[in-house]
Amino acid sequence: MHDIRFIREDPAAFDAGLKKRNLAPLSAELLEIDKRRRAAISESEAAQAKRKALSRQIGIAKGKGENADALMAEVEALEATLKQGEAEAKRLDEELTRRLEVLPNLPFDDVPDGVDETGNVEIRRVGSQRNFPFQPKDHVALGEATGEMDFASAARISGARFVFLKKHLARMERAIAQFMLDLHTSEEGGYTEVNPPLLVRDNAAYGVGQLPKFAEDMFHTDNGFWLVPTAEVPLTNLVNDTIVEEKDLPLRFTAFTPCFRSEAGAAGKDTRGMIRQHQFPKVELVSITTPEQSDAEHQRMTGRAEEILKRLGLPFRTIVLCGGDMGPASRKTFDIEVWLPGQNAYREISSCSNCGEYQARRMNARFRPKEGKGTRFVHTLNGSGLAVGRTLIAVLENYQNEDGSVTIPEALRPYMGGLAALPAPTKRK
RNA sequence: GGAGAGGUGGCCGAGCGGUCGAAGGCGGCGGUUUGCUAAACCGUUAUACGGGGAUAACUCGUAUCGAGGGUUCGAAUCCCUUCCUCUCCGCCA
Incomplete structure (x- = not known):
């Protein structure tokens, strides 16, 4: 299993390793998935942070015996984006893993080139x-x-x-x-x-x-x-x-x-x-x-x-x-x-x-x-x-x-x- | 195969709907004391991912209490599924 951060830091080395395995370069498309994945994570986490804060306020309000309907409505409104964002982040993360986990390890530099x-x-x-x-x-x-x-x-x-x-x-x-x-x-x-x-x-x-x-x-x-x-x-x-x-x-x-x-x-x-x-x-x-x-x-x-x-x-x-x-x-x-x-x-x-x-x-x-x-x-x-x-x-x-x-x-x-x-x-x- | 119990941080072990990443202990690390060691005391001590930052120090956020799904504004805590472990009985090399 490859470390996506390594690929991000040195895509050329990654592709060179694949080449030793007689595989076509993949860093560009993997990094594209990674980019979308990270964007989705950021978005999803921002929504989650919001919900968490609101839920905490609801807890405090209810504790004091106050009405929390307005806050609850606010969370309700978040629901759709939240679910969608989570699903998207998960989907992209799984896609990346699926792509990475079937790739072979990168040969050391001193491994000779050859196809068989x-x-x-x-x-x-x-x-x-x-x-x-x-x-x-x-x-x-x-x-x-x-x-x-x-x-x-x-x-x-x-x-x-x-x-x-x-x-x-x-x-x-x-x-x-x-x-x-x-x-x-x-x-x-x-x-x-x-x-x-x-x-x-x-x-x-x-x-x-x-x-x-x-x-x-x-x-x-x-x-x-x-x-x-x-x-x-x-x-x-x-x-x-x-x-x-x-x-x-x-x-x-x-x-x-x-x-x-x-x-x-x-x-x-x-x-x-x-x-x-x-x-x-x-x-x-x-x-x-x-x-x-x-x-x-x-x-x-x-x-x-x-x-x-x-x-x-x-x-x-x-x-x-x-x-x-x-x-x-x-x-x-x-x-x-x-x-x-x-x-x-x-x-x-x-x-x-x-x-x-x-x-x-x-x-x-x-x-x-x-x-x-x-x-x-x-x-x-x-x-x-x-x-x-x-x-x-x-x-x-x-x-x-x-x-x-x-x-x-x-x-x-x-x-x-x-x-x-x-x-x-x-x-x- | 039958009947039960349980899976929480490096380890042990509490918590059983609301500021819980999670009490307490052990271990580890730093320090005080000490001729040295031990003991005692004080402090500290998770991981992953994402954002910011110099690919730093650091900082913000999210997730993680076996795994997956559900209920709920909110789940370590409730429900379902699944995996694993343990105890007793049976069977068996």
Whole structure:
């Protein structure tokens, strides 16, 4: 949600931000609505002030037992203008909100220009791609060979874009999540583990910017709940409608949850395998900071997500998204892409965004500064730390052996009962 | 699911048709006292929007007592709708 005063003060900066989003300038028409809105408010308030004064006089007169008919007639005469003025002011105010609340956040100046993913810029590459002496398989081939990744059963029971994981793979997914949580909640990680609700109300979905524009991307229950598309929704809303003390910032939350996305089928992309599912597990990171801290926190958060991949020995690259490819709430986003030899491609495994005060304004999340008076909006950040299902895929594809067994990365072994490798599939008789 | 109770400022808690933005307390801030701390005492302490002003200090106005609507000259107070919380009973992982 944008601050109309910011647009009033610097319409050129606003339009420049929209341009980075490949949107046409809007400041002129928004300010026109704002102008009419403010005029209507002034008019309406003047009438209200008059009524208030008269009503007070009526009260005083009646208190003294005097006749107040003349005064009451005066108020009566005001009635029409009053009602009309109020309605007009309200209508214009709502129109402005409706226009503003669907606009995306303004990218920072250092965000690259571009209309889609081709405009993204790689900023670093870590780890080296393994040289396979054989043709590496993708995760579907590996998982189905052992029967531990079962798409056929999932299709019978839930339809497309679901999967059953069994035995070692089920356990490894759990191991990965636990490894991530342990690192994030360690002293150097600094995050507080949270186990949030997975069903949320409209206001929570609105607060992070999912509503009103992206309703069709979420599952909805028939009694009015949204299934969370990411734990970002409940975690960020932990501070909605609250005022935190500056000394308590930053707040850092992490959660391991399933995520539910209904849009996953619509794109027609990644129809094969576990890459894009209606339900997937993810460890999420959320930070609440002061405006001054948010940029450093953004770097830090991205670093914490990268640390997971480093410890798992998975090669990855980090890119900064261009204006056209960023999520609407974000001012700047780093994507981390893991190398998948089975696909011969880097694939997104984390997305870390600094949302500035965009979400804070929508959910009314403020802090009380140590210096000065009043309150200010917090900055909110979120990132995957990491997508657990995709991490599982990455482990399978990067650590596979020619016989179909999979070496387990050292970091995960303590979580797998010391197991060193997932067994190769047994040959069919 | 059944039966009740309630939602007031950063927090607790009064008020139940008329100068109520709202008593009192706590907390916060400023000060006095004090060797320091504590205690005591005095003062102060909401937010949003709009107008004026230098996009200042400040000032004027309007709104805000869960949300929305209604009654009334006037609503925190009355009525309706809705959301939420709590208690008891039932049911259930």
